[in-house]
Amino acid sequence: MDGDSEFQNLFKDNNEAKAPCNKVESLLKTNARRAPLTLQNFWKHIEWKNVIEAIIYYSLAIWGVSTTKLTRNSFIFSIIYYYLTGLAITAGYHRLWAHRSYNASLPLQYFFALLGAGASQHSIAWWASKHRAHHRYTDTDLDPYGAHTSLIWAHFGWLLIKAQYDAPVDRSDLMQNQVVRWQHKYYAPLLLIMSFGLPMAIAGYGWNDWRGGFVYPGVIRLLVLQHATFCVNSLAHYIGHHTFDDRHTPRDHFFTAFITGGEGYHNYHHQFPMDYRNGTKWYHYDLTKWAIYVSAKLGLASHLRKFPDNEIKKAQFAMDLKKLKKAQDGITWPPKYTELPVLTWEAFQEESMTRPLVLIAGFIHDVSLFIEEHPGGRSLLAGQIAKDATSSFFGGVYDHSNAAHNLLSNMRVGVLECGVEVISEKSLALSERLRILNVAERKALAT
Structure with missing residues (x-):
């Protein structure tokens, strides 16, 4: 299937997303996201493409670490390339395309599209569509990686089992974006070039470490980055505090923010998803927010969206009152x-x-x-x-x-x-x- 046809197939239910009430209700009632797994049908539900890809990556990682020496230059470059490809996911895939929290210039979009392919987390179109479904149907059976199912499922289990359908979301803006369409069409060669070819070439031509460039800034960096991103779906829903809303699983925690480039203030993000920030305080670790802010100062980004400060305070105050009420209910008070x-x-x-x-x-x-x-x-x-x-x-x-x-x-x-x-x-x-x-x-x- 060519790229354009595959892209259209990905968005075949986009019209249904505009009026999905009946479909959503039906899907919720039938729990159709994944059929019950049994020993008889287990093999039919495995997402073999992702399983084989994972086996190849981990096999290469084990082989590479056991046979290839890590040089100082390759180590430094691995960290740099890790943060660059990570920002392509957090600032590009996530906050730019999935949530439209700011506008990016065409050069910045291509920059994120290229480096995002180097993160090996599928195309922008696929990633943003799944993430919008996650926000729209959080903690329900329509959530592609719902944390209510289990920690392992939210982290990477959902990638290993076939989804029976795509939850209806609006993808029209993604269909119209030339960068998204281009990256989706050429995603396979871009993946190979940006994930392995480019880091191997930089290390090889730079300090004659071709093999180390393939293993460390290539394979190892890719696997670490994938699990850091997966933590947004798993740990960010399990550890931390419900600062603004406790009706769903997302939580705020510095540790998750640190290992995910700022995505750990997840309760805030689910409450105010259009905000280009996750951490609103100056001391909140949010590398992605700072990168977007600097990009705006350089003229590469604009229209950085913020949720009204009064409404943020209102939401936090309401949550504080709810916590105080819960604490009050646990205290023995004198009789009236x-x-x-x-x-x-x-x-x-x-x-x-x-x-x-x-x-x-x-x-x-x-x-x-x-x-x-x-x-x-x-x-x-x-x-x-x-x-x-x-x-x-x-x-x-x-x-x-x-x-x-x-x-x-x-x-x-x-x-x-x-x-x-x-x-x-x-x-x-x-x-x-x-x-x-x-x-x-x-x-x-x-x-």
Whole structure:
């Protein structure tokens, strides 16, 4: 099949993507993404092309490492070529073509298309289509590499099993892009040239290391880069925090960002996919964001898209509130006053004869479990049983901390009738005096 025909076949269901509701519903109900695997039909579902390709790559890697010495120049070039081909995936395949988060000049597009072929992750058209399906159907059976299935499946398992269909997404912009069409048509020769031919030639002509150029900046670099990219589909959905949304698996984590060139702030990315950034803070490691920004300063990129800062803060604030609510639900709070029995002063006095009750600020407290642990000693608290200890608690004896107030509130067992405190004129005067005294006067009073 020639390139143009294959390209059209890849996008044969593009019209269906414009109105896919019925199809999507049907696919979700039938779980048609992959048929159940059994010993009888297992071999029929293997994606042999990808399996054979993987076997060749890993065999070459084992042979190369065991027979070829790694020179200093080849090592340095491997790292440089790794980051260049990696940026072609993150800044090109991903943020430019899959999400259209900025505009790139024609030279920059060809640069990404060439180096992207050197990453051996299929063509732009194929990669961007799968990734759009991943975003549109995250954590459902229409997600090509849904992390809800398993970590191994999301990492590389989905590449080894045939997909029964392509989930409907809009690919019209990709069909109209001349660079995408060109790369898709000539992807096979571009793959061989950029993945192996170019690094071998640079190492060979540069420092006479033809074999090392093929093994290290070629095969080894390619395999490491593939797994770094796969981590965006796997680790970025398993480790980290739900900063903006916890309804789906994507998470934010520095470690994933570091090994993927900045793609590890994945919760942010799934919430705001059109943003050219993944890390919004200056200290967030996002090599891809910086590369795009520099490209714009050089006139190679433009229209860098950002999600409104107010909406970003709003989403994070809503998530913070949700986390606080969850934390709040795990805390034991004092009973509401409407749930407590109302006792008269006489009833309070009578009940105090059977258990140690203390009246503070209109609430009746059972201190039986705390009286032996009272920091001021048992006798001090025992002396307040059946009495109104409001003034003592609020500074008459000791101005208790917030922790003491919280602990006390959990001891509430009743409310005094009418919600007023029954205290003597003497204690009332003392309480009012203590309320208006400043710190200096309290120290003077203490002495």
